[in-house]
Structure formats: structure tokens, C-alpha cells
Amino acid sequence: MTVDELQKETPQPAKLGLVGWLRWFWRTLTSMKTALVLLFLFALASIPGSLVPQRSVEPDKVALIYQNDPALAEWYDRFYLFDVFTAPWFAAIYLLLFVSLIGCVLPRTSTYLKELRRKPPTAPKNLSRLPYHARAEGELDVEEAARRLRRLRFRVATGPGWVSAEKGYLRETGNLLFHVALLGLLVAVGMGSLFGYRGNVLVVEGDGFANTVAAYDRYMPGSRVSAESLEPFSFTLKDFQASYQLGGDKRGQELDYTAKLSVNDSPESPARDYDLKVNEPLEIDGTQTYLIGHGYAPVFRVTDGKGQIAFDGPVPCLIESKPTLTSGCVVKVPDAQPEQLGFLLQFLPTSVRLTDGSHVSAFPGQLNPQAKIVGAFSGDLGVRSGKPQSVYQLAPDDVMKKLKPLAMGSKAPPPLAVGQSFDLPDKLGKIEFTGVKEWMTLQIAHDPGRMPALLASALATVALVMSLMIRRRRVFVRIKDGAVDVGGLTRTEGSGTGFGEEFADIVKALSAGEKDVR
Amino acid sequence: MSAEQLAGLSDDLVLGAVLLYLAAMIGFALELAFGRARTNTGATALTVTEPGVKESVAAGSSMAAGSSVAARSSGESGEGAEAGATVAVSPPEPPSWAPKAGTVGLVFGWVGLAANLGSVVTRGLAVGRWPWGNMYEFVVAICLAAVAAFLITQLRSNVRFLGAFVMVTAALGLGFAVIWLHVQAGPVVPALNSYWIAIHVSAAVIASGLFTVGGVSGILYLVRGEGFSRLPTRTDLERVAHRAIVLAFPVWTFAVIAGALWADKAWGRYWGWDPKEIWAFITWIVYAGYLHARATAGWKGRAATIVQLVAFACLLFNLVGVNIFLGGLHSYADVGG
Ligand code: HEM
Numbered sequence: 001m002t003v004d005e006l007q008k009e010t011p012q013p014a015k016l017g018l019v020g021w022l023r024w025f026w027r028t029l030t031s032m033k034t035a036l037v038l039l040f041l042f043a044l045a046s047i048p049g050s051l052v053p054q055r056s057v058e059p060d061k062v063a064l065i066y067q068n069d070p071a072l073a074e075w076y077d078r079f080y081l082f083d084v085f086t087a088p089w090f091a092a093i094y095l096l097l098f099v100s101l102i103g104c105v106l107p108r109t110s111t112y113l114k115e116l117r118r119k120p121p122t123a124p125k126n127l128s129r130l131p132y133h134a135r136a137e138g139e140l141d142v143e144e145a146a147r148r149l150r151r152l153r154f155r156v157a158t159g160p161g162w163v164s165a166e167k168g169y170l171r172e173t174g175n176l177l178f179h180v181a182l183l184g185l186l187v188a189v190g191m192g193s194l195f196g197y198r199g200n201v202l203v204v205e206g207d208g209f210a211n212t213v214a215a216y217d218r219y220m221p222g223s224r225v226s227a228e229s230l231e232p233f234s235f236t237l238k239d240f241q242a243s244y245q246l247g248g249d250k251r252g253q254e255l256d257y258t259a260k261l262s263v264n265d266s267p268e269s270p271a272r273d274y275d276l277k278v279n280e281p282l283e284i285d286g287t288q289t290y291l292i293g294h295g296y297a298p299v300f301r302v303t304d305g306k307g308q309i310a311f312d313g314p315v316p317c318l319i320e321s322k323p324t325l326t327s328g329c330v331v332k333v334p335d336a337q338p339e340q341l342g343f344l345l346q347f348l349p350t351s352v353r354l355t356d357g358s359h360v361s362a363f364p365g366q367l368n369p370q371a372k373i374v375g376a377f378s379g380d381l382g383v384r385s386g387k388p389q390s391v392y393q394l395a396p397d398d399v400m401k402k403l404k405p406l407a408m409g410s411k412a413p414p415p416l417a418v419g420q421s422f423d424l425p426d427k428l429g430k431i432e433f434t435g436v437k438e439w440m441t442l443q444i445a446h447d448p449g450r451m452p453a454l455l456a457s458a459l460a461t462v463a464l465v466m467s468l469m470i471r472r473r474r475v476f477v478r479i480k481d482g483a484v485d486v487g488g489l490t491r492t493e494g495s496g497t498g499f500g501e502e503f504a505d506i507v508k509a510l511s512a513g514e515k516d517v518r
Numbered sequence: 519m520s521a522e523q524l525a526g527l528s529d530d531l532v533l534g535a536v537l538l539y540l541a542a543m544i545g546f547a548l549e550l551a552f553g554r555a556r557t558n559t560g561a562t563a564l565t566v567t568e569p570g571v572k573e574s575v576a577a578g579s580s581m582a583a584g585s586s587v588a589a590r591s592s593g594e595s596g597e598g599a600e601a602g603a604t605v606a607v608s609p610p611e612p613p614s615w616a617p618k619a620g621t622v623g624l625v626f627g628w629v630g631l632a633a634n635l636g637s638v639v640t641r642g643l644a645v646g647r648w649p650w651g652n653m654y655e656f657v658v659a660i661c662l663a664a665v666a667a668f669l670i671t672q673l674r675s676n677v678r679f680l681g682a683f684v685m686v687t688a689a690l691g692l693g694f695a696v697i698w699l700h701v702q703a704g705p706v707v708p709a710l711n712s713y714w715i716a717i718h719v720s721a722a723v724i725a726s727g728l729f730t731v732g733g734v735s736g737i738l739y740l741v742r743g744e745g746f747s748r749l750p751t752r753t754d755l756e757r758v759a760h761r762a763i764v765l766a767f768p769v770w771t772f773a774v775i776a777g778a779l780w781a782d783k784a785w786g787r788y789w790g791w792d793p794k795e796i797w798a799f800i801t802w803i804v805y806a807g808y809l810h811a812r813a814t815a816g817w818k819g820r821a822a823t824i825v826q827l828v829a830f831a832c833l834l835f836n837l838v839g840v841n842i843f844l845g846g847l848h849s850y851a852d853v854g855g
Binding site: 032035036039040042043046047049050051054056057084085189198245248249250253254255256257277278279280281288290292443444445447450453454457458460461464465468469 | 701702704705707708709711712714764767768771772775778779780782783784785786787788789790791792793796797799800803804806807809810811832840844
């Protein structure tokens with residue numbers, strides 16, 4: 001990784017055997033130029049990851065592309081553009097880079113170790129040729145000069161009439177450690193993706209969660225995680241509290257939110273209370289639970305045409321507008337008799353009536369919660385068809401077409417306040433809006449690589465500072481006929497800055513009488 | 519003072535800082551324009567092997583105050599190792615007021631810095647939190663950091679030749695923030711209510727400020743040809759850029775790691791290839807490439823400068839482009855309108 005090495009261009013492999021080719025390949029791979037090219041490729045390769053939505057980050061946007069432009073999505077997928085950071089071509093780049101890094105670091109370490117044992121070289125004959133040169137005043141012999149330089153923490157060698165001193169070996173230590181730390185970081189990240197898992201779940205007030213694979217809405221295990229290895233904790237969401245800015249420019253902005261949990265660290269341990277907030281995850285035995293979102297789950301009771309309660313419970317709604325938390329909800333009642341019922345609703349946390357008679361939400365907090373019936377339907381919802389269905393969609397388009405609309409558009413009733421109900425036409429039943437609960441979304445993650453990654457990156461930073469800020473420098477002294485010549489040079493490019501001052505100090509230390517020296 | 523008054527004062531101070539930076543720029547520009555022209559050290563003029571260093575040893579400090587501009591290009595701050603000095607055919611004597619204009623620029627610069635600092639502090643007091651929770655506040659803080667980096671460096675070694683360019687950059691940055699990004703003082707979303715904002719964003723601000731100084735020098739480097747020019751010498755420019763980047767790079771590394779630590783608390787993973795993370799990573803890689811290119815591959819001058827400017831462009835894209843076009847988890851950066 002030195003200039004020499006770079007110029008020692010790898011020869012063209014003319015008629016080389018397999019071993020020759022391999023050697024050529026290895027030397028090319030570990031040359032500084034290749035490392036630089038790979039480094040830039042690494043950066044370049046991650047750009048598409050920021051332009052194309054990534055499956056692991058925004059799965060819904062990926063789905064949207066599939067919906068709007070399937071052909072394009074196919075092509076993207078062919079080149080792993082939805083999964084850039086787990087793509088084989090991306091892995092190829094960083095693996096080559098890291099191999100190249102190892103190829104650089106190993107020989108360099110052995111050179112360094114040898115150099116550590118070597119003494120500084122003989123002082124050059126003519127010190128005035130060096131970039132830094134001065135004449136110290138006063139009497140000085142070789143022994144004394146060496147002693148003073150040692151006291152300045154130089155490594156010193158002496159000869160007849162000369163002293164040679166060197167300092168700043170930690171620069172190379174820092175450099176090597178930095179590169180090793182980067183390798184460590186790669187290993188830590190790899191550990192996380194093999195042995196860690198991540199999942200998302202939505203929990204409504206009053207409900208609980210137990211950490212098992214089945215309880216997740218979305219579960220993403222590393223390739224070496226078994227279902228048994230999940231920490232057996234559980235908790236209940238007792239209460240969810242959110243506060244919003246009341247006035248001014250930022251009216252409606254979230255200020256704070258808290259999930260009041262009752263937690264059981266394991267099935268045997270007693271329940272304890274925990275306030276889960278953003279930036280303050282709940283940690284249980286290395287598994288972190290994060291609060292990442294929240295919304296409303298209005299509670300509905302549906303009575304069917306036969307007078308039986310066919311549905312009663314909270315319905316988590318999808319947020320349609322973040323600033324006002326206007327939310328869209330779906331109620332499916334497959335148990336209703338004589339016909340199945342389905343409702344599309346809109347939940348307005350703070351409902352206000354506009355002059356044209358329509359209702360909108362004006363504020364995200366629940367100051368005047370109302371539920372607007374957007375559509376009520378009867379007919380077979382297709383729930384029992386065996387095909388998986390989204391809880392946020394009443395029915396797939398083809399099924400929707402076959403449903404019978406009961407109340408839509410102008411026939412829809414005004415929004416219901418809590419406690420109000422709406423009677424369906426044709427004596428098919430009624431829907432009652434009985435209360436409001438809130439839901440929270442959580443991310444639960446276990447990543448055994450977290451701490452190693454932190455250590456590796458801390459080491460990398462410290463080592464980086466060492467390798468950038470420490471300079472390797474040499475000072476020579478020649479004593480002849482009572483005249484003390486001092487010369488100095490820095491051995492690292494661009495680091496001369498400031499050495500002038502240090503050099504002046506060294507000259508002063510060499511000039512000073514015995515007692516002035518530190 | 520009420521929060522509204524403080525917020526209003528903050529807005530006024532930003533405008534004041536813009537004007538003061540412009541005044542400073544004019545001072546520095548006059549000095550550049552009427553001061554002595556410089557020869558680039560790389561050019562083949564009469565090269566004297568006298569290492570400029572002796573001078574600095576004798577003078578005790580790296581900045582021999584009286585040394586003329588021509589002497590400066592001999593690497594007065596101890597960089598004598600880098601290149602032999604050049605004494606060019608002496609150009610006509612500059613008018614004596616020219617250096618004074620530079621000093622006046624310096625004074626305006628410091629007062630502008632005070633106004634800029636005042637605007638950040640009053641904004642912080644008005645909102646009762648760290649004053650870099652959105653893009654407007656962030657850009658104002660970066661301009662503060664860039665000017666501070668320049669003025670503080672100027673205390674130790676003479677980098678006045680950069681003054682006009684740093685000042686115009688800061689004034690443009692603040693102007694951009696006021697016109698395009700301004701948002702009323704107010705609270706931030708819960709995720710930003712954390713002491714990590716002090717650590718992560720401050721580091722990002724400081725690093726960005728220093729990188730800006732490096733970027734300005736890099737652009738000048740490319741604009742300036744070889745030979746005589748009113749502009750600072752290429753050697754000086756490259757040296758300043760390199761030093762700024764060497765300082766900024768560890769700080770940037772720290773900012774990214776602190777971001778990862780925060781993300782580990784706020785988002786449930788320490789690294790998730792969010793657009794801002796991707797571009798922070800790209801910026802880091804390209805600056806690392808610059809340092810490697812200079813240190814080990816021996817690229818100097820143009821090639822290294824271009825790498826550096828690519829990295830700077832990535833930095834700017836991360837700041838502006840990612841917030842505006844790409845979104846992601848960082849998008850509560852709250853771009854004003
Ligand atoms: C791995 C994680 C992270 C990385 C790599 C990262 C990177 C960065 C970078 C490079 C900047 C510099 C500004 C720019 O160029 O736009 C920045 C600014 C900022 N970051 Fe982060 N960050 C991370 C996590 C976080 C987290 C978790 C939060 C808050 C919850 C956060 C909040 C901010 C804020 C408020 C700014 C100020 C700038 C703005 O408003 O655009 N960052 N981050």
C-alpha cells in the first residue's frame with residue numbers, strides 16, 4: 001500500500017501457469033489501485049439503494065411498483081434493485097474489497113513489526129539538505145543529545161559524532177488497527193444478520209403480546225435463528241397516551257407519546273410496569289422492543305338481521321392523513337346472518353363540519369371522535385375462500401363487485417359519535433360506534449452483533465484519529481568541532497504542518513543548558 | 519423576552535449575519551484583487567532551494583507576520599518539505615491599503631460570526647431545545663461552523679486568501695436557508711427529543727463546516743490555473759483543503775457512528791440503509807478514498823481535488839437532495855417552504 005508498491009506495477013501475465021495467474025490475480029487484487037477502485041465501486045453500488053425503494057425498508061412502496069408497473073418491477077428484481085444491500089453483486093464488491101484489505105494489512109503488519117525492532121538509520125552527512133535544519137547553541141556531546149531526545153520520547157540510535165532519532169510509530173499502529181476494526185465491523189454486521197431477528201407487531205390497548213413467531217405480523221429471522229430461541233417475554237398495553245401541539249404554526253404536531261405496558265420478563269416472573277417511549281426501547285435479555293408508530297382503533301358492535309351480536313371489538317385503522325390522523329377502517333362481519341356484512345369507515349379524531357356539510361378531522365387528538373360510514377355492504381365477503389386477505393381491505397376487487405351496497409354516497413348517514421348507531425336498510429342489522437382505543441406498532445429486534453459493531457466502530461474511530469493526527473518524524477544531530485547541527489524531516493505526506501514549531505522546540509531543548517530541559 | 523420575540527430576533531440576526539459576511543467578503547476580495555499576484559509553486563519559475571522552514575524556526579512561529587506574499591508560497595507554515603519555494607519576477611508593488619482591506623474583512627467576519635452565533639442561540643432559547651432540529655436550523659449552524667473553522671484557523675496561520683470565498687459561501691448558504699428552508703420556530707417530533715441530537719447533529723454540523731472549507735478550496739484550486747493569478751496559490755489551496763478534510767473526517771466518522779447509536783435507540787436498528795444513511799456512507803467512502811489517494815497512491819493536485827469535490831457533492835446531496843427528493847426516516851428534517 002505504499003507508493004513504491006503502486007509503481008511496482010503488476011506485470012502482464014504472459015503465458016503464466018495457473019499458479020502464475022493466481023499470483024497475478026492476488027497481486028492485482030491487493031494493490032492500492034484496485035482497493036481504491038473497489039472502494040469507489042462500493043459507494044457507487046449503494047446509490048441505487050437510495051433511489052429504488054428497498055424491500056427491507058419500504059415493502060409497501062415496492063408493492064406499489066409491482067402494482068403500477070409490473071414489467072419494470074420484474075426488471076428491477078432481476079438485478080436485485082429492491083434488495084441492493086443483500087444482492088450478490090453488492091456482496092461481491094465488499095467481499096473483494098475486504099479480501100483486498102486483508103491482502104494489504106497482512107504484509108504491512110509484518111513490515112511494521114520488523115520496523116519496530118529496527119533502529120533509526122544513520123544520520124545523513126549533510127543535515128542542511130534536510131527540509132528542517134538549524135544549529136543548536138551551546139555545548140553538547142552525543143550522549144547528552146541522545147539523552148535529551150530520549151526524554152522527548154524519541155527512539156534513538158547513536159554513532160560517532162551523530163544521533164538519529166525517530167518518533168510517531170503509533171501512526172502506523174493506528175492505520176493497521178483502523179483497517180482491522182473495519183474487518184471487525186463487517187463480521188459484527190454479518191453476525192447480526194445470521195443470528196438476529198426482527199419483527200413488527202401492532203397491539204391495541206387492552207391487548208397483549210407474547211414473543212413467539214406466530215404473534216408477529218411480520219417476522220424476519222436471520223438464517224440461523226430458530227423459533228425456540230426467542231426470549232419468552234410478554235406484555236400488555238394498558239394505556240396509550242399521546243400529546244399534540246395545541247396552537248400556533250405547528251398545531252397538531254406530535255409532542256410526545258407513551259405506551260404504558262405491563263411486562264412479564266419471562267412466564268415465571270412477576271409483572272412490572274414500563275413506560276415505552278420513542279428513543280427509550282424496552283430491553284429484555286438483549287431483545288429490544290421499540291415503539292415506532294401509533295393510531296386509532298375505534299370499537300364497533302354489529303348486530304345482525306337476526307338480532308345477534310355478530311361483531312364486537314376494536315378495529316385498527318390505517319392512517320390516511322398524518323397531521324389530522326384521519327384514518328380508514330374496515331369492519332368485516334362474516335358471522336352475520338342472514339347475510340355477511342362489511343363496512344368501510346373513516347375515523348375522524350376531531351370531527352368538524354364544513355360549510356358544505358361534509359365532515360373532516362381538524363386535529364389528531366380525540367376532541368370530538370366520530371366514525372363516518374363510507375360504505376356498508378352485504379354479500380359473501382370471500383373470507384372463507386382460503387385466500388389470504390388483508391385486514392385493511394374489505395375484499396379484493398372482484399369480490400367487491402359482487403357485494404350489494406346498502407348505504408353509500410348520499411344514502412350514507414351523518415358521522416356517528418360514540419354511543420350512536422346506524423340501522424341498516426332491509427332489516428339487515430345495525431352498527432354501533434361504542435368507543436375509541438389506540439394502537440401502537442412495535443419493532444422487536446434481537447441483534448447479537450450490536451455490541452461488537454459498537455466496539456469495532458469505536459476502535460475504528462480512535463485508530464483513525466491516531467493514523468491521521470500522529471506524524472512520523474525523524475531528527476538527526478551531528479556534532480563536529482563543537483558545532484551542533486540539527487536536521488529534521490517528516491515521513492508522512494502533508495503532515496509537515498506544525499512540525500516547524502515542534503522542530504524549533506527540539507532545537508531549543510538541544511540548545512538549552514542542563515537544567516532548562518524538561 | 520418571549521419565545522416569539524426571541525425567534526424574531528434570531529431571524530433578524532441571520533439577516534445581519536448575511537450582510538456582515540458580504541461586507542467581509544468585499545474586504546477580502548479587495549485585498550485579493552489589489553494585493554500581490556501569486557505564482558503557483560508548481561510552476562517553473564526560479565526555484566530557490568532555500569527551505570522556507572529556516573525562517574519559521576528563526577521567527578519562532580510559523581507565521582512570520584511581515585513576510586510578503588511571495589515568501590508565503592514558500593510554505594511558511596513548515597510545509598517546506600512539500601515544494602521548493604519560488605521567487606517570481608517581482609510584480610508591481612500593490613497599494614498599501616490593500617492589506618488593510620483584508621483586515622477590515624476579518625473584523626466584519628468576526629462580527630458576522632457573532633451575529634450568526636447569536637441567531638443560533640436565540641433560536642435555541644426560543645424553542646427550548648437544541649437548535650438544529652430541521653433543515654433551516656441545520657444549514658444556519660453549518661454556515662456558523664464553516665466561518666468559525668476559517669476564522670479560528672486564521673488565528674494560527676494565515677489563510678486570509680480564502681476569506682472572500684468562505685464568506686460568500688456562508689452568505690449564500692444563509693440566504694438559501696432563509697429563502698427556501700425557513701420554518702417558524704417550534705417543537706420537533708418526539709423522535710428528535712433526545713440528547714442524541716446534541717451529539718449526532720453537532721458532530722455533523724462541525725464536520726460539514728470543515729468539509730465546506732475544504733470544498734471551497736478545492737473549487738478555487740480547479741478555477742485557478744497555473745502561474746500568476748490574483749487567486750491564492752494552488753499549493754496553499756491544496757494544503758488548506760487537505761488539512762480541513764483530515765480534521766473533518768474523524769468528526770464525520772463520529773457523527774455517523776453517533777447517528778447509528780441514536781438509530782439503535784429510536785428506530786430499532788443501528789443501520790438500516792435509509793437514504794440518509796446510504797449517502798452518509800457514500801460521503802464517508804469517497805472522503806476515505808481521497809485520503810487514501812493522497813496518502814498511499816500518491817495522487818496529488820487535480821486528481822485528488824476532483825475526488826474531494828465529488829465527496830463534497832455527495833455531502834451536499836445528502837443535505838439537500840435526500841431531504842427533499844428521497845425522504846426516508848430522516849425526512850422529519852422538516853423542509854420549510
Ligand atoms: C445510522 C444512523 C444515522 C446516520 C448515518 C445519520 C446521518 C446523518 C447525517 C450524515 C446528517 C448530516 C446532515 C446532512 O448531510 O443532511 C444527519 C443529520 C441529522 N440527523 Fe442523522 N443519521 C442517523 C440517525 C439519526 C437519527 C436516529 C436521528 C433522529 C431520530 C437523526 C436525526 C438527524 C437530524 C435531526 C439531523 C439534522 C439535519 C437535518 O435536519 O437534515 N439521525 N444525520
